[in-house]
């Protein structure tokens with residue numbers, strides 16, 4: 001703290017991301033990165049785009065919005081792109097979620113949501129997940145201006161079917177419903193097909209996980225035109241060029257390589273199945289995951305202690321010191337090799 005800090009900065013409690021270790025040779029299963037590289041076409045497109053680094057990028061990222069629009073069967077005017085979906089979400093908080101009535105989100109969900117709420121002065125209420133750690137749509141029937149759900153949820157990995165999202169959107173015609181689909185490609189049902197029918201739905205996705213581009217920082221939102229326009233107004237009051245030229249080129253190439261996307265996401269889904277079986281075999285309770293991670297606890301071992309013992313043996317997983325989930329570990333689905341190393345060490349520890 002310094003006397004130069006503004007009152008706003010004094011009051012912030014920033015998000016703490018998972019560890020990005022300097023040490024080599026660790027099995028890194030703590031931040032839900034893709035264990036496979038991005039499409040080789042991405043690398044070629046980025047290399048070609050270096051010719052234009054002297055120039056500012058397209059402030060509207062038209063090429064990328066067109067690519068996303070074609071892939072998801074919407075129009076480019078219904079697509080907003082940003083520097084990671086974290087930035088897209090941040091703009092959403094400022095542009096669309098700040099009202100007198102509270103924003104609702106689950107008590108157990110992506111921990112950036114309360115951080116953004118405090119940063120932007122958004123009133124919020126947490127709606128508890130049920131005893132099975134599931135989102136219960138009926139529990140969201142209370143006065144609100146908006147509802148924000150990660151689907152599949154993080155860190156539980158549990159997903160709601162599209163019908164449930166449509167029921168929620170229909171039950172709250174005067175509230176904006178934002179669905180954060182960071183993990184949808186690993187087994188969830190996307191709400192994007194509902195956008196045409198519902199003016200109160202915004203769907204946010206990222207290229208960080210299923211397209212292995214966490215380092216490039218590209219995310220997007222799909223919604224009807226007035227919602228997208230609100231995001232553009234905030235973006236154009238903040239940074240005209242949030243997406244750099246290399247990111248735009250790489251993201252366009254990634255969206256174009258459907259075969260690579262399908263192959264790698266199916267490999268991860270298959271690895272998840274074997275990982276769930278192996279963990280269950282060791283006595284873990286594993287929540288049903290539709291994501292590229294599993295959330296699991298062992299009846300006899302605390303989460304903090306297990307995470308520390310794994311860390312000591314070169315394996316990083318994520319642990320949250322938070323009521324209701326302090327005994328769980330969130331484990332990213334790595335390659336089969338990485339998963340086997342994890343299971344072997346756990347077998348030793350338990």
Ligand SMILES: *Cc1c(COP(=O)(O)O)cnc(C)c1O
Nearest residue numbers: 084085086110150182206208219
């Ligand atoms: C990873 C993640 C994001 C952020 O992704 P970026 O696009 O890398 O900023 C957003 N929401 C959830 C639930 C996530 O897990």
